[in-house]
Amino acid sequence: MSATTPDYPVDDRRELVGWYFYDWANSVFSTTVVTVFLGPYLTAVARAAADSEGFVYPLGIPLAAGSFFAYMVSLSVLLQVFFLPILGAIADYSRAKKLFMGIFAYIGAFATMGLYFLEGDRYLLGGGLFVIANLAFGASMVFYNAFLPEIASPDKRDEASSKGWALGYLGGGLLLLLNLILFNNAEALGIEESMAVRISLASAGVWWAIFTLIPLATIRTRGAVRRLPPGERYITVGFKQLVHTFKQMRHNGHMLLFLVAYLLYNDGIQAVIALAALFGAEELGLPQGVLIPAILMVQFVAFFGALLFGWIAQRIGAKRAIAASLVIWTAVVIYGYFMPAEVPAQFFLLAAVIALVLGGSQAISRSLFSQMIPEGQEAEYFSIYEVGERGTSWLAPLFFGLAYQITGSYRIALVSLMVFFISGLLVLLMVNVRRAIEEAGNRVPERV
Template sequence: MTVTDDRKEQISWYFYDWANSAFSTTVVTLFLGPYLEGVSKAAADSAGLIYPLGIPIAYGSFFPYIVSLSVLLQVLFLPILGAIADYSNIKKQLLGIFAYIGAFATMGLFFVQGSNYMLGGGLFLIANLAFGAAMVFYNAYLPEIASPDRRDAVSSQGWATGYLGGGLLLVLNLILFLNAKSFGLSEGLAVRICLASAGMWWAIFTIIPMLNLRVRAQRKALPAGQHYVTVGFKQLAHTFSQMRHYPQTLTFLAAYLLYNDGIQAVIALASVFGAAELGIPQTYLIATILMVQFVAFGGALAFGWLARRIGSKLAIMVSLVVWVGAVIFGYFIPANNVPLFFVLGAIIAVVLGGSQAISRSVFSLMIPAGQEAEYFSLYEVSERGTSWLAPLFFGLALQFTGSYRIAIVSLMVFFIAGLIILTRVDVRKAALEAGNTAPAHG
């Protein structure tokens, strides 16, 4: 495999993050949850129950259940798709296929109205599953387009571009939503337009990477009597048996699962903490979400620069120390103090993209050439498959102490545990174990 460091190809790769981040910000973070809850409520009986597939559930639980189901399906299917992509060398085609499945499903959310919650749930299920699948193939391109010493910078610039793109569309959608009456729109129609716009954004900007990403290795011939699905299962089984030969990779993955679980919990629960404990009004919570998008753009670039100066591993460790400081700072914020909540959001934003971007580039150094999609599918699945641990820890802390402050500061356990395990990782040794060129600075 030839790594080219071609600037045009790298910029095209960045644009997929620009494209799909609209789904994360506009659909998942802000608009779909409350809107689909309203649609589900319209379909509920007098007891507040709806009956998808004949199963009685509370209407407010429908969207969380659909999110959980979509993650479960990713856990089941992504490793097989990754193995098929590596064996067949069609990850570019699979990236395009799943990106457009997700984009068109998202556009279809425009037609969800009234009490048609099943349509909304089904479309989101398809879109979120496709989003996760496409991310596997997108991430697997990183080792092909960036040499080891450029990888931190390229990964960071991809994350930064995503924050900028997702934030820009979110600003436009908030302008539309908050001024719906001025545009002659009902609130519901404005939300549906916002949801559909995320799919259109995703579809339009995916054209750029599809035009410019290269296909490098040759497709392998299928053994007689086999097809890609059966070969994918066999290749995945081989990968699992092979992973024991890469102890440094496994150690890094264990550290990442812990600290990234803490990151995802803070992202998901910070607004709950702000509203329930600090009494931050909804308008300021939305403003904080917007601010985070744009500060995270600079933070991702800054950590790419930091990794070049002090090494990738140390840069991640610095970010984890800041994460610990952030949750401790959150514990001490007085109620109704909007400025300090903004400061907390800014601190989180600075390390948010950087810690994740540098983690991705470090992992890409530790995986064998030709198996990028397989390993990144396990990376994606491992992240999502354990993403319930920190929220559960938060919930238990809240239940037993009755304090959101103790619950939020308890998440430092995940950052500290991840940091301790990360100290045992030798990035250069991991790269050499996987048969790759080690970076100049680990």
């Protein structure tokens, strides 16, 4: 059974701007919570609860307090791998992407607000809230991304994806700046540093909740609203739909080839993001007073980088734009190998170049993948895209760690990441983008 909904136009400016604002809303979780404040603070709380040997015992399992946050990150990713494809299939079948996006956005936002109560030895509270928030964040992003093929035409999709990503960097950077000002002036304001951290964590949840109202008010549901057949439940329909999708994907070899390329080069990108501060501190001898401003600068420069690559993709095609970004990424890690120690200006220059290609390579990848998705299966395919990304995100950090363990050099460890950019580029060059789009039954844009 189904009920029809109005056939709304694509490229509607009001709807696109509303869609961009979900990137603005949720990026604060990645910057303020995950990148800067929660890891060190939750680790300190876990250490306060640890025994004399430095262990905590959630559910009776001995865990090193210093590893607790990393384990919570891994657990949340594992749960995403299990849940996201089923949720995507259910959302596509029911045409309830907007409802699902809203539900998971507010679950994540309220769990993030709850981190305000993380103090003393409440490490289990912090770990549990983070797992819920990170799982909800990943789920909401699946449904958010799945709207892109519906609201933007093929020729406008690179531009739309880039603007959303750019606004996300701007929003994430703005709240992080405000929170760093609060943290650095906590004593002058008469509050403890721990209170400043808790306020910063909660502020990310409040920001996320408030600005999510904009996309929920402007994005419109398209297509037939399907109801369950007699005797069926959404969970069983979701599994059946997912099995059908995996069978269908086998017939679009170039889409699968692009997905492999993306998983390779994006793993390298994520590793550079995660390990750049470690490289700066340990190998280049740079203090936190240099590293934190550099992280903050990346957020704002990446705003312009995402817009720049959206403009480039419109003129030379998305595949060529991504390929160009991978050449720059390779040059970045090679330059890092030769960079002199204790020269902050060169580290800032390197960070600025990373920022320029960071948002662009990811935004254009999102829009290009959206061209390869069969109509009506957007959430399913983006759930697989998200799961694939997170399911392989341990490879490049492991490669980095092994390179350091074998050589004792962070420089060699950093330059070793070029393997992911070069291999991703080589696989990308094998992708026939036009054929992948045609195999999905979609219109090929003027430039691909």
